[in-house]
Amino acid sequence: MHPAYSVILFTTASGTGYGLLAFAALFSLLGRLPGDAWFLGGLVALALALIAGGLLSSTFHLGRPERAWRAFSQWRTSWLSREGVLACLSFPVALGFAAGRIFGLAGTAGLAVATIAISIATVATTAMIYASLRPIRHWHHPLVPLGYVVFAGQAGAAWLQMWQALWGRADPMVTAAAVLLPAVGLIVKLAYWRAVDTGRAASTAETATGLGRFGRVRPLDPPHTSANYLLNEMGYRVARRHAAKLRGYALALAFVVPSMLSAVALVGSPGLAATAAVVAAAAMSLGLVVERWLFFAEARHSVTLYYDAQPV
Amino acid sequence: MTSLPSTTTGVALGLAIDLDSCVGCHACAVACKEWNSGGHAAPLTDLDPYGAAPNGVWFNRIHSYEAGEGGDGLTVHFPRSCLHCAEPACVTVCPTGASYKRGEDGIVLVDESMCIGCKLCSWACPYGAREFDQAEGVMKKCTLCVDRIYNENLPEAERIPACVSVCPTKSRHFGDFNDPDSSVSRLTAGRGGYDLMPEMGYRPTNKYLPPRRQAPVAGALPPVEAEPAPASGFLRWLDRILSR
Numbered sequence: 001m002h003p004a005y006s007v008i009l010f011t012t013a014s015g016t017g018y019g020l021l022a023f024a025a026l027f028s029l030l031g032r033l034p035g036d037a038w039f040l041g042g043l044v045a046l047a048l049a050l051i052a053g054g055l056l057s058s059t060f061h062l063g064r065p066e067r068a069w070r071a072f073s074q075w076r077t078s079w080l081s082r083e084g085v086l087a088c089l090s091f092p093v094a095l096g097f098a099a100g101r102i103f104g105l106a107g108t109a110g111l112a113v114a115t116i117a118i119s120i121a122t123v124a125t126t127a128m129i130y131a132s133l134r135p136i137r138h139w140h141h142p143l144v145p146l147g148y149v150v151f152a153g154q155a156g157a158a159w160l161q162m163w164q165a166l167w168g169r170a171d172p173m174v175t176a177a178a179v180l181l182p183a184v185g186l187i188v189k190l191a192y193w194r195a196v197d198t199g200r201a202a203s204t205a206e207t208a209t210g211l212g213r214f215g216r217v218r219p220l221d222p223p224h225t226s227a228n229y230l231l232n233e234m235g236y237r238v239a240r241r242h243a244a245k246l247r248g249y250a251l252a253l254a255f256v257v258p259s260m261l262s263a264v265a266l267v268g269s270p271g272l273a274a275t276a277a278v279v280a281a282a283a284m285s286l287g288l289v290v291e292r293w294l295f296f297a298e299a300r301h302s303v304t305l306y307y308d309a310q311p312v
Numbered sequence: 313m314t315s316l317p318s319t320t321t322g323v324a325l326g327l328a329i330d331l332d333s334c335v336g337c338h339a340c341a342v343a344c345k346e347w348n349s350g351g352h353a354a355p356l357t358d359l360d361p362y363g364a365a366p367n368g369v370w371f372n373r374i375h376s377y378e379a380g381e382g383g384d385g386l387t388v389h390f391p392r393s394c395l396h397c398a399e400p401a402c403v404t405v406c407p408t409g410a411s412y413k414r415g416e417d418g419i420v421l422v423d424e425s426m427c428i429g430c431k432l433c434s435w436a437c438p439y440g441a442r443e444f445d446q447a448e449g450v451m452k453k454c455t456l457c458v459d460r461i462y463n464e465n466l467p468e469a470e471r472i473p474a475c476v477s478v479c480p481t482k483s484r485h486f487g488d489f490n491d492p493d494s495s496v497s498r499l500t501a502g503r504g505g506y507d508l509m510p511e512m513g514y515r516p517t518n519k520y521l522p523p524r525r526q527a528p529v530a531g532a533l534p535p536v537e538a539e540p541a542p543a544s545g546f547l548r549w550l551d552r553i554l555s556r
Contacts, residue, residue, distance in 0.1 A: 001435070063429020063449025070408035070426055074314045080432055081407035134401065134512055135438035202511040203438065205377075209390055210506045210520055211331075215380030220387060221336070223373035226365045230440045233431065302509065303440030306375055306392060 001136065002236040003296035010058035011126060012155075012288045014087070015148065017050030018119040019156020020163075021094055023177065025115035027160070028101055028108075032171055035101045043163050044098040047156075048091060055087055079132050083125040090118045123152045130295075137201045137312055138299035143192040150188050151254070151291070154181035155284055158258050161265070162281040165274035170265055178262035178280065186255035189291065193247065196298070203302045205309035218309050234301035235308075238294070246294055254287025314406040316399075317415030323488050324418040325456055326396050326517035327476065328496040328505055330483040332524045336389030340475035340484060341372040344393075344454070347474035352459040353424070357447040369443045371454040372475055388523055391484070393475070394441035394454035395508065395516030396420050402433040402442060402453075410451075417488075418517060419458055424450045438512045461486075489517055 024043050027033045033040060059065040072088070074081040097115045100108030127148030130139040157177035164170060206212025227235075238246075261280035265273040300312040348371060349356050358368030375390045396413075400420050403411045410426035411433050413419070422433075422442075427450040434442040434451060442453045457473035460466060470477060476484040487496035496519070499505060505519035542548045 061430075063431075063444065063446075063451075064427065067408070067426070067428045070410075070428060071430070072407075074407050074409050077314050077404040078407045078432075080405065080430065084407065129405075129432065132401075132405070133436055136435065203509050207509050207511060208439075209375075209377060209379070209388070210508055210522065211377060211379040211386075211388055211390075213522065214386050214388075215384070217377050217379045219375065220378045221376035223341075223375045223392070224370075226367060228367055228373075229369070229434075229443045229446075232367075233434065233444070234440070301435070302438040302512070306373075306440060309377075 014054030015152035022119035343478035398515035
């Protein structure tokens with residue numbers, strides 16, 4: 001599948017924003033974050049800015065962005081519509097939580113729980129846009145939604161540790177989340193790659209044409225001599241050796257390096273720990289962009305069976 | 313509304329495509345392009361139409377395949393277009409309600425005035441039936457010539473999809489698959505018409521009629537030798553001289 005930068009940026013930025021929001025609410029609920037207007041207000045504003053930036057970026061790949069408001073209407077059947085509705089609802093919920101916490105209002109705990117729930121739900125609906133598509137074997141897999149949620153969580157933990165470090169604060173529970181979640185993410189990603197590398201699609205050129213009864217099917221004449229929308233959008237192929245190299249970068253940058261850097265807070269001086277936390281968050285975000293690029297670039301759509309008859 | 317229609321009239325319009333007689337002439341694709349460039353889904357934009365890399369919207373793509381090996385192998389021309397599925401995920405994934413399946417005849421359509429061009433429907437279609445119009449910013453697809461088949465301004469004989477009307481070998485048949493006595497239902501039953509990618513679970517309405525096995529031709533010529541040597545006379549002598 002064609003890896004559109006607007007969608008890669010959208011899913012990674014909004015995922016980080018929701019992870020940050022969920023952890024801001026969780027650690028507030030546990031009484032481990034100050035309700036200071038600048039600290040907590042800034043934190044929630046940063047999270048919402050990442051989400052809003054991601055949502056805005058997602059409209060860039062639309063053919064008719066001026067009609068984007070129509071996408072809220074079909075939540076009964078469409079995961080994309082559900083995602084849009086939840087994303088918009090998350091803003092008042094998160095702002096309500098932040099205001100309640102800063103001004104010490106009653107009912108803040110309930111809003112914090114709601115913030116955590118809607119953050120996880122929104123990331124899961126984003127993932128379901130992809131996971132619900134049967135023609136794309138690499139996406140139609142239960143590890144896809146799990147991965148989206150875990151990667152959003154680890155990014156949120158890393159960014160929260162960075163935010164704390166920038167304020168000269170540290171919290172062993174935040175550090176623990178920033179160290180352990182990338183390890184969970186690593187396991188999920190490795191399991192996902194193993195699953196898609198060893199799995200086989202039920203659909204083949206033989207089932208796509210129904211000509212398998214005569215033997216192996218291979219293309220003879222193409223239907224058109226230059227590219228078309230289908231080949232540009234669905235026929236994107238990444239070279240196997242590049243994919244292997246990029247998987248290595250993704251593993252190192254998104255999981256291994258940030259987990260180790262976040263652990264510096266346990267042993268290093270506060271200054272060193274703060275620097276490590278900033279580098280960890282930056283490395284993870286870069287690594288998750290590579291991971292997300294591969295998520296698109298390595299996915300094969302069943303329509304390509306009609307063109308090259310290669311397994312999807 | 314992108315929910316599938318809850319009430320239907322029990323009519324399921326579609327095509328039966330005969331792979332036995334299709335000669336791969338692309339007339340259906342061209343007639344489709346011609347009609348739809350002025351019809352319901354108009355325009356079907358072409359980018360760089362006279363340049364080195366033309367890239368345009370077509371609702372019909374004619375592939376050619378080889379199936380099987382050697383003397384048992386077949387060359388099959390294979391027109392590919394929207395199958396107007398009974399379970400069209402292209403409709404249910406649509407976030408705006410632009411995509412819909414009609415309850416009255418099962419035709420899957422796009423209301424272009426509501427389409428935001430998110431392209432998700434084209435990802436959801438296993439068959440590549442939908443093509444995005446870059447110039448218009450909206451998704452387009454086969455309409456089963458909804459603007460022909462009910463068009464009272466046309467003579468009754470012409471109220472069939474353009475691709476069906478133009479086919480020189482009568483390889484495309486149009487009708488109601490829910491009516492067991494319709495020509496398409498009888499053809500499908502008689503010829504063993506089948507679904508493409510049934511494992512996807514989209515339950516396509518269109519059916520493909522398989523190529524018939526050709527009986528071996530009696531008295532067929534033996535295969536030509538790669539480099540026959542002259543048998544006798546002057547040419548044999550010359551062949552020997554030159555072969556030294």
